Amino acid sequence: MEKGRVSYMSPKIQNEFISLTARVVRKSIIEAVQERKYFSILFDATPDTSHKEQLSQIIRTVNISTSGCFIEESFIDFIHFDKKKGLEISKIILAKLKSDGIDIKHCRGQGYDNGANMSGIYNGVQAHIKEANEFAVYMPCVAHSLNLVGQNAASKVLPAKLILGQIQSLYVFFSSSTERWNTLKPHVHKMLKSQSLTRWSSKADAVSAICEDFKGILDALQELINSETSNSETLASATAHLHQVSNFRFILGITIWNSILGRINFANVAVQAKEIDIGAAGKHMESLHIWLLEFRKNGYKISLELAKEKALPLGIEEDSGFAYRSTRNRIPARYRDSESVVVEPSQESNISRFEREFFLALVDKLILEFQGRFTSLYRTQEDFGFLWGKTLADSPTEYLEKAAADLALKYNDDLSPEGLVTEIGRLRTAVIPFLKDENLQNLHSTRAIDILNILTRNNLANVLYNCHTAIRIFLTLPVSVASNERSFSKLKLIKNYLRSTMGQERLSDLAILSIEHEKTALLSFDTLIHEFATAKCRRVPI
Incomplete structure (x- = not known):
């Protein structure tokens, strides 16, 4: 190389060197799996930026060493597939394990999300894998199960569902306009968060944000209402949102949700750690269940006091926002006859009725969901x-x-x-x-x-x-598919809209080098260069 000049590898040589390095890392992982004998498989799927379904393959093993034993969850590949049935996906998984040289007979666990095609007891992937190996115990993802506990409970308690809907509506209102978002910024310490349909940790963040900066949000809404630059749509929406949230019912609702979601999120984060085992995950679920039982006893009283402390400085009355009506005249006069039953108005206070219809209904549903979700x-x-x-x-x-x-x-x-x-x-x-x-x-x-x-x-x-x-x-035995979810984060970074035409092999190679970066960092460049030179050698022996 001449002085002052820099030599670069051609794109073809770069790809070949990436492929060689990824192959070495993947080989080292598979050899470790074979040496340790027992393993579990974790698979989860997501569409990439080019709308191709990508199946993430993770192998969970225990590293046995005199310096210290620890659990490893190692990424192997992204697998493109276009099948949906459990039998078809199980064939893809078994074929991939066979091509990797991993014996399915040594598999002792399988972990997937709670989708019917994966977890079905008759035609799901787990059922077909068990046909190949009866000792491959299926463990539903604890994090997904915990999300379903919250999702199913909230969907059956309308007042609780309404509060979450109003929080999301408030986020949409501010985030849909840069002017509104900029108006909100000076009034809050933590910006509003959007809610996901599947990740209940996002709901915890959304409720926490509005709980911590409730006064600032009211001030931002009032500023938009009073602003001369606000158009008619902003004025109407801000007025409607201010009316919806500036009442005691809403404050009490977000206070209760904040306590419940915060505790659920604490357990949710804990069970997603790579090194966690079934025993620790079970204790986290037991602890959460005990907390819910205790919260049912005295949680409403505590939440009520916290809501009063928040409402008092704002001048919000304790009876505001409760739209309960008397049942005396539910039947219109024109349709009532002499035999119609007239129900006397209930003597139950709004606070007591909210406890029964919101708090107790929600907590009881959560406790009921717990009884069946974590049996295995x-x-x-x-x-x-x-x-x-x-x-x-x-x-x-x-x-x-x-x-x-x-x-x-x-x-x-x-x-x-x-x-x-x-x-x-x-x-x-x-x-x-x-x-x-x-x-x-x-x-x-x-x-x-x-x-x-x-x-x-x-x-x-x-x-x-x-x-x-x-x-x-x-x-x-697997606890969650959080490692698969983390691999999807890398997938979105590697195959973004600028690289939407990236091939499957290059995607998997770049992914394993990035996800397993600790193993990649230990590779010897001299060894890699020697192997690359050996592979490219064109000399023919005479």
Whole structure:
């Protein structure tokens, strides 16, 4: 290369080098999956910018190392598909795993969203994967299930649904005009947020924003009403919105929603972590369920006091906004006859009626939805829970042996019933001396990953082989498809409207280099260049 000149790779060479690097990263991930034996599959789909359906492939494994065991969820590929039925999608998944050299027989879990074509018990993908491997337990995405809990509950309680609709309408009003948006900015610390139909975390953000800056929003609406530059549409809409929200009913409604959605969002964020396991997810759901039961008892009283504190400085009366009417004359006079029943007006106060029709109805629906949504999560937690924590520490030997025998029968290809029953009697005394090494005070505070670390680091894996294997299987089971959702964020960045004609292979290569950037950073450029040079060598041996 001459001095002062820079050499660039041609587009063709760039593509080949990207493809080579991606192939090396993908190969290292697949080799790790094969070495660790047990894995779970996570698949989710979304359309890209060119309206092609992209299926995101994630493999969940447990990295076993003496330096520390941890859960890994690794991206493999984006797969273009145009099928919708469960049987067709399952064939695509099985074919992809086979081409990757990953044996479906070692799959111990499968995670998808709650769509019927994926989760159906007869014709869904999970049912067809189970035909190929009966040990591939289907775990519904906890985050999606939690979203459905809120969605189904709100859809059946009209006053609660109305509040969310008014919040969204307020966002649409301000965001549809730059003049209105700029008028709002000086009055608030947090801008209004839009709500998503599927992500209830967005509803938490939307309610939180209007709750924190309620006075500022009222001031912005009043400014638009008084402004001489506001057109007739803005004036009418601002007046209507001010009338809708500047009342005690609305303040009390957003206060209740803010408490509920904030607590749900806390659990929702927690279960989307890569390193979370079924046990921790189950505890988060139990904690949320207990909170709802407690909130039902005293939540309305607390919310009422908070709403009064917000309404008092604004001069909003406590009885404003409640449009309840007497039922005395519901039947028009012309249609009433002498036998018509006249109902006396209810003596129930507006505040009490709002508690019954909004608060209690909403919380009761949420609690009811909880009872059926997380059955498989709790069942799996119960199946494996005797291997660590309070159950291992306090349960009698007879209970532990029975739980061990039941689990071994369920996973008879991986666990020996006699071996696991024998080992469970030794596990408790075997791990206690090593608790301090893991900064654990006692056996009650242990988690599955803690027991696995103790067994691995202290050469107990071979002695307590069945216990070690059972915990590995448990940690492999998926909790959510949040990693697939995160891969979609990269998809939108890589294949944007400027690159809408990008090919499938290049898309997958760029995606794996970006998503698995930690593995990409560890690659040796010398090795890559050597492999590239070897592949491009044109010398013919004589």
